[in-house]
Amino acid sequence: MNNLGRLLGYLKPYRARVALAVLLMALVTLSTLPMPRITQYVLDVVLPGKLYRMLVVVFWLILGLYLFRGIVSFGLNYLLGWLGQRIVFDLRFQSYRHLNRLSLSYYDKRQTGKIMARVIDDINVIQYMITGGFVTLITDILTLFVVVPVVFYMEWRLAWIAVVIVPTYVVIYKLFLKRIRSLSVQLREKWDALIGALQEKIAGITVVKAFNREDYEVERFMTTVKDNFTLGMTQAKLNRILGLFVTIISAGGTGLIYWYGAGLVLDRALQPGELIAFVGYIGYLYGPALRLVDFNIQAQWAGAAIDRVFETLDTRPEIMDAPDAVPLTEMRGAVEFRDVSFGYDPEKPVLHHVDFAVEPGEMIAIVGPSGAGKTTLVNLIARFYDVTEGAVLIDGLDVRQIRLEAIRRQIGYVSQESLLFSVTLRENIAYGHHDATDDEIVMAARNADLHDYIMSLPDGYATKIGEDGVKLSVGQKQRLAIARATLTNPRILILDDATSALDSETEANVQAALEEVMKGRTNFVIAHRLSTIMHADRIIVMDGGRIVDIGRHDDLVQRPGVYKNLYDEQFRSAQDKALASILG
Template identity: 80%
Template sequence: MSNFGRLLGYLKPYRYRVLLAVFLMMLVTLSALPMPRVTQFMIDTVLPQKRYGSLWTVLWIILGLYAFRGIVSFALNYLIGWLGQRVVFDLRYQSYRHLNRLSLSYYDKRQTGKIMARVIDDINVIQYMITGGIVTLITDILTLLVVIPVIFTMSWQLGCIAIAVVPIYVVSYKLFLKRIRAISVELREKWDALIGGLQEKLAGITVVKAFVREEFETQHFMQTVQDNFTLGMVQAKLNRSLGLVATVIRAVGTGFIYWMGAKMVLGRAMQPGELLAFTGYIGYLYDPSVRLVDFNIQAQWAGAAMDRVFETLDTRPEIVDAPDAVSIGSIKGSVEFRNVTFGYDPENPVVHDLNLSVEPGEVIAIVGPSGAGKTTLVNLVARFYDVTSGSVLIDGHDVRQIRLETVRRQIGYVSQESLLFSVTLRENIAYGNHDATPDQIEQASRNADLHDVVKELPDGYDTKIGEDGVKLSVGQKQRLAIARATLTDPRILILDDATSALDSKTEANVQDALERVMKGRTNFVIAHRLSTIMGADRIVVMDGGRIVDVGPHSELVHRPGVYKNLYDEQFKSAQEEALAAYLG
């Protein structure tokens, strides 16, 4: 229930409009009241007394009444529509802004499809709740408040009968409600499972096909669809059963009123038109009660949706600027790890008490077996995660004391996976620097040995990639990611296995260009191919989350250890060949 309160909080900035809406709702409610009286007037006065002149009055009253009602309800609907859309807008904006604040660990653990569902579907459900549910609820309550006194003034005996059946209705409603709720929750879960599975298996279709699991997957998918089918039927059954009960109770109530009323009319205690008007009013009494069911079902859905939306909004971003964080100007690029320990899950550290000091302009290569913590180390420099203990310093400032944006803008990060967007090549390259001139873009592209590829495309840099666009090979994607990173002219450049998919020749070209780009910057390079990192100023050898050795290639290669083993392994055959050639 507190969620509903919180949702109402979103209406607070628009409280005057909300007040106006409630006022309009009252007018709409009141405008419905005279109509049964008009009928009464016709039956009891105009017709028996043959008052031809009054017919005109009736005509104008009806027209006036509906014109008034039309105008008011138009204004009301417009206002409510606006409010609903506005709250959607605010919620979406907040959610998305918040999602952008959340650190990568949030995304590591969630499927994109499910995050999307929150931003889109759940918020839509909330909107329906506001525009449909809440308005109807308020109008209904207002109507009840007005109608009950009206019917009791008309005839308290009939009023009692009308009210008498309501408890039966309430009891049956309570009986059903629990099950309807339970089924709604279950249905929602099953639906989520369906969406999640669908997303995963469509995104991973390569694997499905490679293992010829198409039929298996289809069956699996159909099982979840089947579950939804079964639950949907149960839900319909429950809803309709309750609906049936409501209809019968209502008919019984109305029937009794006609019975009693007819007796009163025949006994001259009531006018026939009055009875008609009365039955008109009890419609206003029963309709809202029945609608309350719909509202409740809707509220169930909206409640679940709100839980998820607010849960997202309540997820604390792990990386936030400290209140006293300072903006940092242009950095020199020295990086220091001071007793750094880090675990994605604090219980299981993957980096242990690590110390490393990097001078501005250095090229640092990081090697080591997979799982050694190489990517984690560079992620800490870019502050995608915060250290568990110790600190990472850039230019002597603890990164947690610097405004995140100011430091990240000066870091160029090329990740293992090249993520590109469905826009043109130009826009992809310029993603980090929208103000780049075409010349700069071309230069960045040359640096990554991509320009020749782009030149051959009919639309050049304006070629769209991704959906409906050209397909790039993994190597081309990597080169694009490198071009994108160099275009921002970062002070610190991080290449996390950024050239793994390039063939040796392309890599050599990219390498030459990168050497130029790396000049004057601090560079972190992770690569498995040792040939690409031997030129580094220092090579950091990691194993099991610790630095086991540091030094230039010329030193490390002569020291027995992890690096030498790696090196020997990779170059054994080459050396044998070379030796063979050398010895003739």
């Protein structure tokens, strides 16, 4: 209910239109009122008096009335359509903007499809509620306010019969309410699960196919669909039963009115036409009563959607600028981890007491088995997550004291799997720096050893990639990501396994290019192939979320430990390969 009020708040900027809509609704309602009276007039006056001329007047009256109603309805629907679309627009815009502000931890905890369901489905439900539900609600309330006095004025004895029936609706409805509400919530959740699963399985179609799991996935999907079907049917059944009750009550009420009314007609206390008109007006009352029940069902459904949309909007980003955050426009690139511990779930630490300091311009390599926490460590530098204990400092400032925008602008980041958007190559490279000049873009592409390939394409930098454009190989994607990260001329460059997807030859090329782009920056390079990091200023060796050793390559290979093991392993396999190629 609270959230409903909040939703109505979205109509506030459009009050004038809302007021006009309500006025038009009132006109539509009023335009239906004369009909029973006209019927009465025809039955009680025109027919007995054989006033056939009046039938022409009646004809034009009815035609005029419906014409008027049609025109007003048209305007009303247009206005409502506009309001509904406008609110959807506002809500979608706000939701998406807010989703962009939310921290990565929000996304870690949720399926992409479920997040999408909120922005798309829930907001659609809300739109339907505004343009459909609310409007009938208002017209119905208006109708009740006008028609109730009319029927009492016409014949109060009959009116009582009609009015006494209304509370029975309420009682019946109350009996059903709890079931309807819980069904709505369940249906919403199942729907969510459906979209979530669909998105995940489509994104992972390669895995599904590689493991021959198509049939299994179809079956699993069908189970979810079936759940939806069953719940939907239960809901439909419930609605129909409720509808049946309401119809029976209405029919009973109408029957009673005819029964008692016929007596009044026989006693000449009432004209036959009056009785017909009266029943006509009562029909106007039952319609809204019926629809109010329907509206309530709809409202339960929409209520769940409204709650979820506002829940998203109310989620506070975990990572936000401190009120006194400094802009730090000129980063030098010194990085320090001061006894940092961190866990995605604070209960389950992933990094333990990580402590080291890096001078501006240093090249730091990070090695260790997968799952050691290398990615996690570099994620803390760009403040994708906040430490659980200790502090990460850039230029001696706690990253929590620096404006996020400044951090992200001055850190170049190439992640483990590069993500490109379905736009042109140029736009992809210039993603973080959209006002870059052509020269800058070409330079970045050259550095990443991608320029020649791009120039070989007919459209060059204007080539679209993705669905309806060229498809890049993993290595090309990775090089594009490197171009993108270095274009912004960042003070700190983070390469998370940026070259591991490349074949040795390309890697050697990219490596040479990287050495160029790394100059004058602080670099964090995570790599599996030790050949790429042997010349690092310092190598941080990680295992199980701890730093187990720090040093230069020459020192580290001397000591027994994780690094030496890695080295021996790779050295040996390289030797084996060389041997194999010699022996053919």
